[in-house]
Amino acid sequence: MNVHATPQIKGYGIDVQPLSGEITVRRNDVVIAKTKNAKVMYETRLPPTIYVPRDDVLVDLSAPSALKTFCPFKGTARYRDILLTGEQIENSVWAYERPLPESKEIKGYVAFMPKAYTEIDLGENTLRDPDDGNISGPLVDWLMRGASTLTTPEDFTRALAEKMLEHGIAISRLGILAWSLHPLIAGKHYIWEKGEEQISTFAPTYEIHDHPSFTNSPLRHVSNGLGGVRQRLTDDHPENSFPIMEDLRAKGATDYVAMPIPFSDGRTNVLTLTSDHPDGFTTANLGLVFECSAVIGRFYEVFMQRENAQSLLETYVGKRSGARVLGGEIRRGDGDEIDAAIMFCDLRGSTRLEEQLGRGAYITLLNTFFETVSGIIHDHGGEVLKFIGDAVLAVFPADEDARSACDQALKSAMQIVEQLSAPCEDEVGVACDCAIGLAFGRVTYGNIGSRERLDFTVIGQAANIAARLGDYGKTIGERIVVSQDILPSCSQAKDLGDVTLHNVSRPVRCHAVQTSKRP
Known part of the structure; x- marks a missing residue:
């Protein structure tokens, strides 16, 4: 007799039916399982799967x-190895x-990888x-056609x-x-709620991994593999209960699913x-x-x-430069000539500090120095x-206002010196000192380097002069030395005269700028 096991499925679904007679599972000549209680599961657009009782595995x-x-309608599958002699x-x-x-009909049953x-x-x-072996339907059709216009x-x-x-x-x-590659942000959490016009977007820091709202949530459970x-919130004694489920239940929710969405990088x-x-999700819904x-x-x-590329470029080459690289300025020689104030800010006594503090504490101090300097520069448009x-x-960059660029650079330099001179409250407990050089001029702002390794930077005499002025300030005990064109006309800065700088063809008229705080 030939027994036909035929699926009875309307829409997306699963159908479990018993099989007749004896079913045998083999690996070459080895009988792995033999049973008279096998079942077949049909699932829309998938090959039938044979399940045998775990007790009938030999x-x-x-x-x-x-x-x-x-x-979301079967549960979490756990996998095991078949252990044979020599294999x-x-x-x-x-x-x-x-x-x-x-x-529930496959509880206590196992399935084998076919063929x-x-x-x-x-x-x-x-x-x-x-029937209908090809994936099609209103949702997938929209994903393949209409969704591509969303940016x-x-x-x-x-x-x-x-x-x-x-x-x-x-729903x-x-x-x-979605997890991200960002030095400060662990990922992005996008939430749509019925009745709300706006999508709620959260960008948690890496501290989220230790926060109870995450550690005791389905998000951690799923993210950790x-x-x-899947939990029906109408059950009196739910198997999987998390605080978020109680919050949702209080708002009238009846069913909850959290499913993994793997990315190609393995995350x-x-x-x-x-x-x-009232009835929650159906199998057809979730399917x-x-x-x-x-x-x-x-x-x-x-x-x-794209967000990762943008954040990494901003982290490694800066916000403006990152936007230009992401916008297509990726070839050697791509760039512009711009008028700009250039700052070169150097940590003073770094060799002594490393010897005094040791490598680990020195790196901590260096990070504090960089964070202080960078934050002030960014706050002033640099x-x-x-x-x-x-x-x-x-x-x-000067854009259309050279005076404003110079003023912002000078204000940044003065604030950097003042902030570094403040009593130190970090874990290292050692104050920083710096030497700053400022110059203004026309520079090339763009890509330079080899064919395989490019750098987005500024090249020009102003950049060289700024670095040399910082070095010169160290030799005369001044923390901020600037070229004359940086200063406003009413400045009370100390005139240092025309100074000959290393690898600069002409003497540079420069000034020492004092701050309200002297270290």
Whole structure:
């Protein structure tokens, strides 16, 4: 007799049916399992999967491996190795040890990786593949066509939520946590809530990893590769209870899902869905999202890649320079000639400080110095181009107002000296001293270097003069030395006369600038 196991699925869904007679699972000549209680699971647009009782497996299996996968209507699958004489077949068996209610019929059952790992003799059973083997539907069609016009993660998040509602998925809240590559920000968390016009965007710092709101949340659980979370919030005794679920339940939520969204670099991000429908999510609802989750993940990966590129460029070459590189100025020679005030700020006594403090404490001091100097420069409209050893090179572009650029550079220099002269309260407990040179002139602002290694910087006499003025200030005991064109006409700065500087062809008229605080 030939027994047909035919799926009975409308829309996206799963259907578990018993198989007749004896089912045998083999690896070459080795019988791995033999059972008369096998089941077949049909899932929309996927090949049928054979499940056999765990007790009918005849070979040893390893402890669960690190691999986990999640399905929002089956649960978290754990994988094991098949252990044979002289052979260990990695991650060749999986089981939903705590299946969700929609898949309760496979509790206590295991499935085997097909074909390449094992052969399954179905005996008298014949399986029929489900119809509609190609992924299609309103949500995936929109993702493949209309969604490509959206240019920000906020717009995409809003449109994604609206499309889900449009196609019958009763969501009241949608969130995506995407990790980033940023020196200060751990990632971005975008949240859409029904009835709210704006997307809420959070950019937590790395301290989030130790904060209770994260450590006791589904976001940490999923991000750490522990599988996904599905919890009906109407249950009196939920298996997976987190504080966020209680908050959502108090607002009328009935169902919650947190599923992993892997990026191509291996990082696990998190998509969360909350429903306020009395019956929560259906399998068809979650199946629609689940089969599109990889595409959804790629959209967010593209958004985050651009944000990561922008943040890394801002971190390593500066905000203005980073924007220009990201805007296409990437070839050697790309750039402009600009008028700008140039600052060269050098930490004084660095060799002595390193010997006195030791390498670790000196690095801490150096970071404090750089942070102080950089923050003041940014506050006055300047941009740090690079750190050179223990010195800072910065530019204040003149645009249409040379006087303003010079004034901002001078104010920055004076504030840097005053702030570094203040009593030291950091963990090292040692005050910093500096030498600053300022000059104004026309420089080339753009890419220079070799074909394989470029640097976005400024080149020109003003940059050289600024560095030499800082060095000159060290020799005469002055902390701020500037070229004459930096100063306003009414300045009371100390005139140092025409000074001959190393590798500068003509003498430079320069002045020493005092601050209200003297170190």
